[in-house]
Amino acid sequence: MSAQPVTEREPVLIRSARDVTELVNSGAARGSHARMIVLLALGGIFLDAYDLTSLAYGITDIREQFQLGPAGAGAVTASISVGAIFGAWLGGYLVDRLGRYRVFMADMLFFVVSALGCAVAPNAEVLVFFRFLMGFGVGMDIPVAMAFLAEFSRLRGRGSKGSRTAAWSPAWYVATSACYVVIMALYFLLPDAHHDLLWRFTVGFGAVPAVVILLVRKKYMNESPSWAADQGDLERAAHILRRSYGVNAVVADDAEAKAPRTRQAGGLRDFARLFHRRYRSRTLQAMVIGLGQTFGYNAIAYGLPIIIASLLGQGALNTISASLVLNLVFAVTGGLLGIRLANSAGAWPMTVAGFATQFVALVALALIGKPSETAWVLAALFMLGAFMFAQASGPGAHFMSFASLSYPTSMRGTGIGFNQGVVRVGATLSLFFFPVLSSALATGVFWVIALAPAMGLAALLVKRWEPVGYDADAAQG
Template sequence: MDQAQLRELSDQATVRLQNKPGTASSRRGGWMMISTILIEAWDLYAISFLLIFIKSEFDPTDVQLGLATAAVQGGALIGALIGGYVADQFGRKRVFITTMILFILLAIAQGFSQNIWELIILRFLIGIPLGSDISNGYAYIMESMSKGKREEMGSRWQFMFGLGEVVAIVVVTIMYIAGMDHQLLWRVGLGLGAIPALILLVSRLNLPETPSSLVQRGRFRDAKASSEALFGDSLEMLPNEDVKINRVKVGDFLKVMWSDPIKKRATIFGWISNAMQGAEFTAFGFYLPVILVTAGVGVTGSGENQSIVGTNVVTALVYSLATVAGFIAPMMLSRIGHRGLSMWGFGLSFCGLVVGAFAIGIDLKPLIVIAACVLMWGHYWDASNGMTITSMVAPPRFKATASGFGYVFVKGASFFGAFVFPIMTSHWGPVGATLAVSLLSLTGFLSAKFILPEVYGYVEQETAALERKAEAAG
């Protein structure tokens, strides 16, 4: 068979796989992939509650502090870009096993940093496996779960982020109340991320490679076995032998996505949305504990202990509310669609940031907390579906590449926000910096309104078109 015939055969198998009902194995695979977000949330945001101790020990400049917090985002940007491509070339399982091993080693190593530059370098390196795992994980979800459940699971990433953030706050606060030495506290706090990563690594060892990925790479024998494990279907239309299918190219990915108006607009929106929500949260939300401490929110008495504990409690409550928003977001898709979810999310974030800037300016503490809650609720809606959209509208052979490209925009903007926000705050003050961030949310709202076509259920529509094509050919 020539390459066109092999591609046609792989498309027929893909159609069948995309129409499969969910099984316990496919659901388990989806949860194992989305659980990576818990680990990323711990590493990305535990440091926001540990910055005060890192500053005390290393006395970094504003630029060094920005790099220490943003370095993991820069590493994740590179990891997302290369990880998605590598996963499409060599398979999902190799990538998600390798990334977890690297994360465990680097998470422990950062706890032994001897100076601020060592910490910056290690946090940059730890971002590479994180970014790779996310882009690969989204491809796994889209390929291993049943139709109707893929979008729902993919949109749970903000719920998992919120859960990880709340756990990070609680653990750091408990260690602080217990009187742990501050120089040890931040090191333990960062190194603890290796524990859930190890649990996840062990849990993933028995997960099969996705049959779609195997099919697209011509490994038909393994694809049949994997499909049997995930869906109870041996794909009898495939021969019991492996074949050579030409590797996908990045240029082909862009050509395919740009040739279809819906794919093109949805992808462009996904990139804009990912960038806006990444910078939006990393700028304001990431530094929320610092802002609350500076504003005196949560202070229950006099002294440093009362300030830090009280502020952490308020922050935990804000993130708990945000976690509820992240849990509800996937449920809203069937009612308001991706477009409505994004518009509501970015709109609420914009309002929360503007009101928050005003409240900080007049030092109205209750209003600062209310604005933070509105911001976080909105953010956990507007950030829930950008990655889902970019991966969902891509053809099967480009799923991980599309996820990687999408996550590059999240991490690039997150790096920018984490690095620039403390510098903006030192020059413009928290009010000016917060108002500047609100423009990001406004941009996201306008892009949802004028660029994003409604793509809820798009996977099913694309599958139906492939199915008709396969039937006509057969």
């Protein structure tokens, strides 16, 4: 089929699933609804980050309120990641079987219920349960959100798959910054005597954006046309192209006679495809990159208030302010750079540079230790900022490209879900062990965290695979 620009008045004939993906990949199909779907998918990423960050500051109050030791605190912080493991594996499987739209709507309900449940939790056990439920929603959301970003974007150029899958990184850090803004606002609004309730209001507020997304879904949200076509339903794919892109797509009379796909029960075969000879090395590399970036990120990002409080040795307001500034100045800026350079530089070089910078920053933090002089305090804060900048522009932005763009439409959800499930194992370990390790090793914990970027860097140097600009659907055919 032709990749020339089309208008709503010009009929565009589609004869196969490949025609649908070529129409989207070429950039010939453009529409405001498609852009809104991308924004809504990023809104889901925003919720993921907000919910994961919402207890980063309040864990000290939770420990005191529920009389928890280091292991108990680790269980509270890690429960959301445990839920995300199962949510990612099941969600990725369902995204390919049931479609992107249904799973996206379901996980928004998880966010609402779990946020409110956490906010009113009377004890640690109930809090752990609802944080687990929240994590299940987070795990389900990542595969569907990344599938939307990949399948409603062109292959190259502005608004490409590479830049939009990288866009999850600044969306993530904007959400973590927004979380600290909410915390700061509540800090001033609540009387001093009720500051121990900050974490409850912060977690509960996460239900608000989820409700907003649910309210606007009917007007803009739609199924992925690539997924519908891959299922053999060209009529539905044409309908989506007409509604979301404003393209007058029509199924040709001589279109491939392919009935809607009926898939065999049992998800093990779907996961086994990830280790087919064509995809095996990509799957393993994406897994190691994901583990490396998430272990380091979780230890630093969710331990950030504790680290900053230790460095500054001052009050809560300074800790909140420093956390917010580090997220806005270093992390958001790095994420925007990751989008900007996604097409020109590629995911592989950006991820290598990011891991290398993180390793240097963590070694420097370990050597600085607990500084007593102002100059060394500032140096330590700068190293934290450098770590977050490198994370946001390198592995944080692009590990999703390795997990999303290495697979065709038929197995993209499963690939992302598998990757996220394994990655969440690393996140769970870091969330659980960071309070324990930081208590036992103090600043020596940075030596342990430095192993994470070293592992990711090694995986990249073993195989140079560039997912940005790669058309996995064409390669499959």
